[in-house]
Amino acid sequence: MLQVEKLTKTYPSEDGQQTVLRNVSLALAAGESLALTGESGSGKSTLLTLVAGLDQPDQGAIRFQNHDLTQMDDAGRADLRRGEIGVIFQQFNLIPSLDVAANIAFHARLAERADAAWCAALATRLGLEAHLARYPEQLSGGQQQRVAIARTLAARPKLVLADEPTGNLDEDSSDTVLDLLMSGVRETGAALLMVTHSLRQADKLDRRLHLSHGQVSG
């Protein structure tokens, strides 16, 4: 479903060009989960943003279903994100002006795939039913991340990209949130590509890919 081929990305820096990713390739089948691990600055998050179509690589190709993201314009990639890809960030990045219920339904409504019963079921499963009328600033970090997961799953994406989704949470909350994410992804049949520092969490996924200095090392 997802094929990344020889991806290279450089950013301008004070010392000239800094290569963040170098000839990175990976593949992900439907319903499969893959953990991206590596030290800070290894290029994990950059790889995730390229796969999400948030940025463009300098070289290489990203094929998702029948689309080559590197050949698509900004609007095309936005359409793909809206309909097929869900992104979960470490900082939750909820919409502060909307309450929890509206946040959960938001992506699905953008994708014109809103299903009130599914949203309600997700809220119940993620333990958010008592907080639906609250606003993000009134929730704890763990609760906010559960809302972010619910928002992504509510849209039933084919591919879920998660950038250290438990990075801001304590160990207990992390395990709970990850378990909820994994079960939700399994239920929807989506593929999961997750960036994490934690080897323990990475082991819960089907496969693991290690990045070091912008290259796949294991």
Added chain:
Amino acid sequence: MKRAAFSALISHWRKHPIQLVSLLLGLALATALWSGVQAINAEARASYDRAAGVLGQDELQRLEPRAGTISLAQYVAIRRAGWLASPVMDGAINLNGTRARLIGIDPLSTPPQSSPVDLSGDGDLQAFVLDGLLFAHPETAAQIPATLPPVRVTDTLTPGLIITDLSTASDLLQTDSFARLILAPQQSVNLRPLSELAPDLLLIAPEEGNDIARLTDSFHLNLTAFGLLSFGVGLFIVHAAIGLAFEQRRPLFRTLRALGLRKSTLLTLLATELFALAVIAGTLGVALGYLVAAALLPDVAATLRGLYGAQVSGALTLNPAWWLSGLAIALLGTAVAGAQSLWRTANLPILAPAQPRAWAIASLKSLKRQALVGAGLIALSAVLAGYGSGLTTGFVLLGCLLVGAALTLPLFLHVALNFASKFSHTALSDWTLADTRQQVPGLSLALMALLLAMAANIGVGTMVSSFRVTFTGWLDQRLAAQLYVTARDQAEATDLARLLDGEVDALLPIRYIEAQIEGAPGQIYGIIDDITYRENWPLLAAQPDVWNRLAAGDGALVNEQLALREGLDPGDPVTLGTAQFTVLGVYSDYGNPRGEAIVSLDQLGAKGAPIQGFNFALRLPETRVDEVTNLLTTAGLPARNIRDQAAIKAFSLDVFERTFTVTGALNVLTLGVAALALLTSLLTLSTMRLPQLAPVWAMGLTRAKLARLELLRAIILAALTALIALPVGLALAWVLLAIVNVEAFGWRLPMTLFPSDWIGLFIAALIAAALSAAWPARRLATRPAADLIKVFAHER
């Protein structure tokens, strides 16, 4: 330590140049509009003072007739009784179409304090007395024809004034009586009292002398009020910029305090920084203010000349005191705008959260609290409208109304957006409305400025348009005659009357005398009984059978200004000159700042005072206007002494238009400042809004679409602001028409509504909002993806 801390503090401005520019520009514009108006007022007042001081009226007592002039016999009687009095002739002469005031003095008896010209040079006195030397301002000197006596130019006189010897003045004015007698400060003791010697003359104290300054006070107060409004709108920008800069530096303040910087030192450094910014912006503002004043002064001078007969030079002089006061107002404005931020910083605990509070994020509770204060101010303005009086009260009322409305605006926007969200059915519209609601606190200051500017625009626009409609209709009524003719003397007037007998439908003499009306200078007109007056004269209130009773000498008509000033109604007694009359009616008299009355021509003649003005109004068919004009010119009357109705209307409307040119210009400038406030706020917010926009972008909205939504958001907010600006503007118009104008000018006008103007302004506001949002929206549309991605990687 201090230097390091200060350099850390000001490094903020290097990182946020737009904030710096908006702060400096806001303060500079506020200072410019305020100091520009002050410069105009100062220039005009200096001219009044020069005029008032020209014959020492500001220092010396003088005798003036209750009505008419002072005869030579009266003057001789006073001198023979031992009083040191110097006679003055005062009248108007025509200089190639423009009128100039000619004053004749006796240089030998004039007290030194009242000598308007310097005659100390060799032969000056001889030339003044024997050659009839004329002294005049350069502007006036240039208009004096060569047929008049020689001219000496002097800057000490106001434009439009000519000083000469009594005998020359007597020739040029064709009179041998005096306008007033100036009394020397030192007089002999045991003189016969003036009240016995000359009971017809009034002893005027020096401080009462400056009539022009008194008459024009309200005009200048109006200008000052508009200057203050512009200044207030500008301060909204300054307040917003300072507030934001302080909020964004809260983590820095905490760090500096944690590193051992004393609170007092931190506050001193911040105050120093504000002082430096105020001096820079103030200097720029004063320079801009000079340009504003120089651009507007010619129109103000023309207005003052047309409306009040006040001569003000069209050129601006630079005064160091004015520069300093401009800088002072900039410093004061900065202090007012920065006080709240400094106070917050002073009370900030060292361990306060490092993350900056979102800019001015106000809870619903604080919005309600603010709206409550606003409602209180609006209620106060309603009380003042019902029970207050006086021009100052009128402006306090305006202030309460405008500030009150501005304070209630954020809550109104919050409620309106909340209401709109009930009808929203898509995720995007839900988010747009919710996000707009969240933006309201950050934009509220700019939107308040927009509200004030728009309300002022609607209010002043309605006032001016109402005035124009009323004034035009009134001119059509009052200028019913087709031709207006001025004879040069009594003999010519008699000849003209004989010539025109049978040639016109009606020959209406226009005669008047200068007289004291209820203790203030004014004019009493005498008219004959004619159908023209009965059909056309605009009466606001009248007793039954008013025209027959006027013709029978049963009373007088008074103008609205006099009636309002003295609280006169039909049936009340009024003192005109030395006699008492019954008020038969009140007539509207727009454009005339003085009290005026009308009696029958017979009664005017019976008052004994010299009748002035040898004018006639001629009623005749339009088709015969050219024929009668030719008849008059063939008889030797100069063409400039014959004016048709259209020319007089055009002149009157020109005076009217010029009167409101300045307020119109200030209005447009205020709207411009408000648009700038919106632009700077949106630009500043655009950098802070990435955390709100990035997740939506990540979920599949393009930057271009987000940018279009940003544009739409600004337009929605401007439209809602315009909706509330309309009732506020109309209330403002009512206050201006029913309270301020009555107090300032002495006439009340009916309020006329002009919905097409509102639609125009509404569209202009939307365009201004769209233009203000266009730049930040474009920046968002072209923003590198990396900037948005950073949002996901960094703590907000």
